[in-house]
Amino acid sequence: QQQVKQSPQSLIVQKGGISIINCAYENTAFDYFPWYQQFPGKGPALLIAIRPDVSEKKEGRFTISFNKSAKQFSLHIMDSQPGDSATYFCAASKRSNDYKLSFGAGTTVTVRA
Amino acid sequence: DVKVTQSSRYLVKRTGEKVFLECVQDMDHENMFWYRQDPGLGLRLIYFSYDVKMKEKGDIPEGYSVSREKKERFSLILESASTNQTSMYLCASSLGFGYGETQYFGPGTRLLVL
Numbered sequence: 001q002q003q004v005k006q007s008p009q010s011l012i013v014q015k016g017g018i019s020i021i022n023c024a025y026e027n028t029a030f031d032y033f034p035w036y037q038q039f040p041g042k043g044p045a046l047l048i049a050i051r052p053d054v055s056e057k058k059e060g061r062f063t064i065s066f067n068k069s070a071k072q073f074s075l076h077i078m079d080s081q082p083g084d085s086a087t088y089f090c091a092a093s094k095r096s097n098d099y100k101l102s103f104g105a106g107t108t109v110t111v112r113a
Numbered sequence: 114d115v116k117v118t119q120s121s122r123y124l125v126k127r128t129g130e131k132v133f134l135e136c137v138q139d140m141d142h143e144n145m146f147w148y149r150q151d152p153g154l155g156l157r158l159i160y161f162s163y164d165v166k167m168k169e170k171g172d173i174p175e176g177y178s179v180s181r182e183k184k185e186r187f188s189l190i191l192e193s194a195s196t197n198q199t200s201m202y203l204c205a206s207s208l209g210f211g212y213g214e215t216q217y218f219g220p221g222t223r224l225l226v227l
Contacts (some may be wrong), residue, residue: 002154002155006155009153009182011190033211034213034215036218038180041220042221043203043218043219043221044156044203045217046215046216049213051213089155089156093213099144099161099163099209099214100158100161100171101158101216102154103155103157104155105153105154105155106155
């Protein structure tokens with residue numbers, strides 16, 4: 001079964017709007033949470049990552065919010081642009097098994113101009 | 114820039130055929146991975162290699178094997194292809210020195226088994 005649950009499966013947002021993707025996990029041993037971005041015809045690429053010692057990390061228009069007690073984390077894309085249209089995957093890994101990433105099912109984001 | 118290349122972008126094979134998917138990375142990475150990507154399921158790890166000739170099973174190894182004879186090359190083998198192995202296959206690599214490392218992905222091979 002999927003260890004990281006991701007929602008929604010897809011979303012459509014207008015240019016300039018905010019895209020929000022949510023992920024939840026059960027395994028409290030997870031302590032590294034990256035997000036990968038995949039454009040059509042390409043492999044996924046690391047977008048941004050967070051560790052649970054902080055509740056938020058921001059890189060440009062992309063922000064991860066992390067709620068350790070709720071075992072949830074989310075990606076916010078501010079001022080969404082057509083070039084942000086892609087599939088986004090959340091993932092998690094644990095220090096004791098550091099090579100292995102457990103991925104969510106993915107969210108396809110479409111930004112309408 | 115790290116480059117991970119996969120031998121084919123598209124492959125069409127018949128049920129029962131032996132299929133080889135090749136992956137090469139040019140950054141002297143220790144770790145290499147094979148995933149399959151299916152709609153609604155995300156990326157699932159098939160096999161992982163942390164050194165030449167070393168391998169570990171991932172979450173869905175059944176029906177697959179791997180080979181890593183050289184550090185830069187990691188092959189995925191479908192011994193007898195079946196229609197349920199129709200999927201996108203992604204290879205990735207990472208440095209291999211610690212926790213929370215970035216994985217670098219190739220462009221994928223879309224395999225259709227008829």
